[in-house]
Amino acid sequence: MNKNKETYDGVRYNRSALMVVILLGAFCIIMNQTLLITAYPTIMKDLNISLSTVQWLTTLFLLVSGITIPLSAYLMKQIKSKYLFLTALNLFLMGVLICYFGPTFKYLLFGRLLQGIASGIMLPLIQTIVLTLFQKNERGTAMGFVGLVVALAPAIGPTLSGYIITYFNWKTLFLITIPLILLSEIGALLFFKVSIPLKQSKLDIPSVFLSIIGFGSLLYSISLASTKGWLSKEVIVLLFIGCAVIISFIVRELKISNPLLNLKVFSYSTFSVSVFLSAISYIALLGFESILPDYIQKVHLESPIDSGLILLPGSIVMGLMNPVTGKLFDRFGGRFLIPIGLTLLSLGTFPFLFITETTPILFIAIFYAIRLLGISMVLMPVTTTGMNALPNDMISNGTATNNTLRQIASSFGTAVLVTFLSSHAQATPTQSLAIGSSTLAIKESLEVTDYRHAFAMAFVFCIVALISSLIIFRKKGSNTKKREKKE
Incomplete structure (x- = not known):
């Protein structure tokens, strides 16, 4: 540089x-x-x-x-x-x-x-x-x-x-x-x-059509799920079509000599691991970010501009820390950096499980910034770890594959948390609240409870990513030590 x-x-x-x-x-x-x-x-x-x-x-x-x-x-x-x-x-x-x-x-x-x-x-x-x-x-x-x-x-x-x-x-x-x-x-x-x-090379037209129909149907079904629910007929049909066509796409790509996407990138275990961790991290990140502004505007009655300003410091922290974590990655690698980042992401998410109508805005801004500090130590390092495992002539396929799965993961994460939020809101019985509560208090209590449950779902994704990283990097560390002993 x-x-x-x-x-x-x-x-x-x-x-x-x-x-x-x-x-x-x-x-x-x-x-x-x-x-x-x-x-x-x-x-x-x-x-x-x-x-x-x-x-x-x-x-x-x-x-x-x-x-x-x-x-x-x-x-x-x-x-x-x-x-x-x-x-x-x-x-x-x-x-x-x-x-x-x-x-x-x-x-x-x-x-x-x-x-x-x-x-x-x-x-x-x-x-x-x-x-x-x-x-x-x-x-x-x-x-x-x-x-x-x-x-x-x-x-x-x-x-x-x-x-x-x-x-x-x-x-x-x-x-x-x-x-x-x-x-x-x-x-x-x-x-x-x-x-x-x-x-x-010659463009394989059937692969193009399979890709468009498969990924298009899958992404569209996921986007519909956030409004119509996962069990709606339209979502189920589109999910089935999307998954079936993508399976056909994968089978074809592995057989033909001029694949649209060279899926042999998954034969490199480090790349496969990085894609898995990247996808889970994106679910934890973007699913959360899709509902936090909604909570700020509906519960705290802040304007869209103000909600953006409340979250802006966290995004600035993430942006400024990315070059720093990049240098740390070049020096120490991702084995320690990524689990530390996922730990920070989990610690920054956990307090949101206890938010109320009176939670200070400063509290939200600080822990949101901690979340994004953790993400800055995960997303680009985990991507770079995977890409470093590939030969140069496969990097274009690696970036395309990684970004495709990341797009699906981000859409899935948003849809899961939004549908979880709305479905829980419909299922929460108002009778369980104190009889003397006012209508407004009932509504606010239900809203905040729903947000807490949605944030809890995001926390689950964070923990899954953290535990996966600890297991994966521990195994890789053990394998490295075994190779060193043999040598």
Whole structure:
């Protein structure tokens, strides 16, 4: 990281400048995931649409992004990194312009579709570029800077959105990203002189269709489960279709010579372990984050802007700590760092099991920050651990596979906690409360109890991840000692 000029595949380039360029492009696209959420009420009013309709702006974005990620592994091997990066930025820019100038909700939805495609290409691409250009003993630090962007961008989105909506038209949200996109494109033209090694192969069309139908059905069924429940007919049918098609996809990928995703990455045990820990950690992280703002707004009656500001310090801690934990990873590895991070995540989650209507906001902000401090010691280190186990020619498949499963895990975690919250709310009997309580007190008591139970579910995921990491790394430590004795 401290060298300006590096050589890769015989080409000299400015590695620091290239990092700034790709991280700037990633920041624009990742921030866009949460930029519109605060604006939903205003958009609903202006376009005269319902809540279930406006939520498609996020659902479609995440759905299309999840479908595109498996295809990214193939694209990275067919198109030079510079041109694929510019393609993603231009798709995103087109989506922004369509959203801004579009007169109806259909245009807004189409613009978000293009942005979802750009997102599905961008994150696996920048991770693969970073992992390819940096040596194994430098990857932790480099991925730490990627983690800084991944943490800060979505955290800034709702706060920035709330400010803009207060003083400007909601369509201004789309304009603010344009200068950053253009700056990133200019930087790519100037500094993007190297590329991930290409390997031309024929695209297997059946694999593409199986991937789209399988992952699309699975992600959509999970998103529906948060509103319709896991036992609804529609969710069960889509889950069955998604799982059945994904199994067919896996069987085909293992048989053909030109797979869309090379699933042989799972033959590397360290990579498989890292994907497992990453998925559970994401369930614990994003499921929790999906309901905490709701608790702050409904129980403490804070505005969306204020709830974003309450949680912002924790996101800043996570963002700033990512480069630090990256350096610690390069020095000590993930064997000790990851269990410590998961311990902090569990300790930061546990107090939320005892929240009340009068829990101080400072209490929420502090323990939320502890959670994200723990996450900063887990997500990028566990990803880097897995990728370091792969040969360079399989890294693009590794990043695409890891990001696909992470997308599914984050959707699953959110759906589980949201459905757990709503189903428990419906099942909680009001008769169990004291007869003398007022209607408002009953409602508040039920609400807080439901949130406590949902937070308890998040705590269970944290403990599962922690225990798994302790078992896994203990076994790996034992195996290492046995090999040393033999030698």
